[in-house]
Amino acid sequence: MGRLLPTLLLILAGVLVGGTWSLFRQGASRATVVTAGLLAALAAAGGVLWLLPGEG
Known part of the structure; x- marks a missing residue:
């Protein structure tokens, strides 16, 4: 499910x-x-930023 939301x-x-x-x-x-x-633009930015590696 980790990749579902950014894909959507x-x-x-x-x-x-x-x-x-x-x-x-x-x-x-x-x-x-x-x-x-x-x-x-907001949807695209949200999808890309969600995929970036972060802490955790």
Whole structure:
């Protein structure tokens, strides 16, 4: 289970990137596109940081 959550976060990041691109192509408001992009970046960062070796 140790690798499940980061994998799910990275999958979520990919879905959000695709959604962000779709919103951009459809002419959504800038705030909506930026919000979706920030959520994608947070999910990707969380997934990568979770995989980094730490104490314990």
